[in-house]
Amino acid sequence: MGNREEYGQPRRGQRAPEIRTGSEQPIDPEDLVLVSGRDPTPERIERARRLLEEKGAAAIEVYLP
Template identity: 50%
Template sequence: MPTSQPETSGPSEERATPDDLLHARTGTEVSPEDIVLASGKDITPRNLEWAKRKLEAEGPSALDKLLP
């Protein structure tokens, strides 16, 4: 029995998101929790300490470095 598959096509330049829209920061402060979540880790005391150190060393751009 054939199954119906939606028609797929390659990526379109019209549908690609511009790089300047991919950044997460919107002028708000970046928290250690943001860093932990962006890294794909669970929020634990150890991970929060790591994120605090990362924020101190790299500033808010630490979040942008973790996101694709």
């Protein structure tokens, strides 16, 4: 069997690592377009803004493969 570190558990006296997914931070429409690897044109930014209004932070799922 593996040791505690192998499973991501901290050793005694150590803090657990903080796992960040990015969803805890606000996403703006331009960031959403940039995540897709596209240039942020006014049309793409507007589409991303509408998508964020509709789906919230889950909108990033539409842009990521």
